[in-house]
Amino acid sequence: MEEKVTISSSTSELAKVESLIDKVCESNNFSEDNYGNVLIAVTEAVNNAIEHGNLNDEGKQVEINCVMENGKLKFTVKDQGQGFDFNNLPDPTDPENIEKPNGRGIFLMRNLADRVEFEDNGSRVDIEFSI
Numbered sequence: 001m002e003e004k005v006t007i008s009s010s011t012s013e014l015a016k017v018e019s020l021i022d023k024v025c026e027s028n029n030f031s032e033d034n035y036g037n038v039l040i041a042v043t044e045a046v047n048n049a050i051e052h053g054n055l056n057d058e059g060k061q062v063e064i065n066c067v068m069e070n071g072k073l074k075f076t077v078k079d080q081g082q083g084f085d086f087n088n089l090p091d092p093t094d095p096e097n098i099e100k101p102n103g104r105g106i107f108l109m110r111n112l113a114d115r116v117e118f119e120d121n122g123s124r125v126d127i128e129f130s131i
Helices: 011-027 032-053 105-112
Strands: 002-008 061-069 072-078 115-119 124-130
Touching (some): 011 032
Antiparallel strands (some): 002 061
């Protein structure tokens, strides 16, 4: 099973991503808890791609690919940006960062998914969930 969607860099396009997640989770009988984890983590990755990767440039696209293999649901989110230094992110649980409005997305992704890896200098993220 493989599903793919490409969207422009606009948050108004997130409904297409949510539909993809709904379809994939429903067809693979994901529990409600697992569905919530997938929805939050993948939506956060797409939001990051739109805002930080493509800098809200609606002329740039975000590709979302989903594959089910060996009991694992694997998402790839790819933007057209320059990437970022994913090895030097501020800790959102550090007291000096607690009240900052941003900086929790990757932390959430890492805590909700079974595996999160960045590729292509950070312009691609692979997110994996076990069934």
